[in-house]
Amino acid sequence: MKSSFLMLIAFLSFTSCFSAKGLPLKTTDASTKTATKAIVNHSDWDALLKKYVADNGDVNYKGFKSDINKLNTYVDYLSTQIPQDNWSKDELLAYYINVYNANTIKLILENYPTKSIKDIKNPWLKNRVKIGDKDFSLADIENGILRKMDEPRIHFAINCASFSCPKLLNTAYTANNVESLLQKAAIGFINNPNKNKISENKVQLSEIFKWYKKDFTKNGSVIDFINKYSKTKISSKANIDYIDYNLSLNEQKN
Numbered sequence: 001m002k003s004s005f006l007m008l009i010a011f012l013s014f015t016s017c018f019s020a021k022g023l024p025l026k027t028t029d030a031s032t033k034t035a036t037k038a039i040v041n042h043s044d045w046d047a048l049l050k051k052y053v054a055d056n057g058d059v060n061y062k063g064f065k066s067d068i069n070k071l072n073t074y075v076d077y078l079s080t081q082i083p084q085d086n087w088s089k090d091e092l093l094a095y096y097i098n099v100y101n102a103n104t105i106k107l108i109l110e111n112y113p114t115k116s117i118k119d120i121k122n123p124w125l126k127n128r129v130k131i132g133d134k135d136f137s138l139a140d141i142e143n144g145i146l147r148k149m150d151e152p153r154i155h156f157a158i159n160c161a162s163f164s165c166p167k168l169l170n171t172a173y174t175a176n177n178v179e180s181l182l183q184k185a186a187i188g189f190i191n192n193p194n195k196n197k198i199s200e201n202k203v204q205l206s207e208i209f210k211w212y213k214k215d216f217t218k219n220g221s222v223i224d225f226i227n228k229y230s231k232t233k234i235s236s237k238a239n240i241d242y243i244d245y246n247l248s249l250n251e252q253k254n
Contacts (some may be wrong), residue, residue: 020145021134023082026089027150038175040081040095042075045102046172057159057167058252065109075102082132093151093182094173100141100158101168103129107138108161108249117161118247119205133180152215152225155208157187163246164195164206195241198232205247 048071052064064071078099083092107123117123124142127135136144146154159168166189173181189195189206190221197204209222216225224232 020148021136023131023134023145024085024087024092025145025148026087026092027148039087039091040078040175042094042098042172042174044070044077045098048074049168049170053168053170055170055253057169058250058253059105059108059161059168061108061112061249064105065112068106068109071102071106071109075106078094078102079130079132088175089151090178091175093146093149093154094175094178096141096146097132097154097157097173097178099129100146102140103141104138104159104161114249116247116249133246147205147212147215151182151217152212152218153186155212155215156189157182159250160247161250163248163250164243165250166195166208167192168250186229190226192232195243196226198226198230198234200232200238201235202239202241203234204241206250207242210242215239 008106015204029161048064048067051067054060078095081095083095087095104117107120107128108117111120114120124139125137127137127140129138129141130137142158146158156166157169157173159165162167166185169181169185171177171181191198195206203223203226205222205226209216213222216222219225221236222240223236223238227233
């Protein structure tokens with residue numbers, strides 16, 4: 001896969017250069033865990049996911065394209081729901097995860113049929129996402145916003161429309177379910193033998209754990225992080241290799 005797509009375009013052209021562009025961020029804080037009434041309505045996205053995404057995360061892009069007007073309506077709606085300082089962390093997480101995933105599906109449908117997201121020009125670095133009067137790239141949403149929220153499980157929730165990505169859940173994230181879905185996504189991805197091959201003394205990991213290593217090692221090693229979710233406990237001395245990232249489209253097979 002050509003050196004894992006040139007190390008995912010040199011780690012998305014140095015992630016530290018991205019900012020939230022003035023949008024509010026919240027990191028882990030006890031005050032953000034208070035349950036609040038959901039602000040943004042993600043029910044239309046939930047209906048589309050349930051209709052066109054299989055339980056294994058594969059997407060019926062041909063069917064999705066027939067409903068592209070509904071998707072565009074939802075994406076346009078998200079652009080009008082400008083995050084505010086009074087939004088809880090859970091509301092912000094659900095919002096930005098859905099923004100990323102819905103706009104990624106939109107990008108694929110605008111270029112469908114395609115064999116891979118990498119065949120689209122500047123899929124992650126071009127400004128394609130609008131929030132209020134600001135324009136963002138997918139990399140902005142991931143690196144400038146979500147990664148700054150001190151929640152490494154977002155790497156298992158956002159989907160780049162590719163085989164090696166964590167699967168796209170067929171349930172929309174909301175302020176009320178984001179914690180349970182992040183937990184489900186982490187457990188599902190780490191224990192999926194198509195994504196990671198885990199044994200006690202040797203592991204072959206997704207390159208996600210290499211590209212974003214610092215996100216997983218704030219409170220220990222990568223192995224320490226994985227052991228919180230892995231069904232097979234890994235020795236701290238285990239040998240680690242990485243699986244080449246497959247950017248083939250995560251399309252449902254007929």
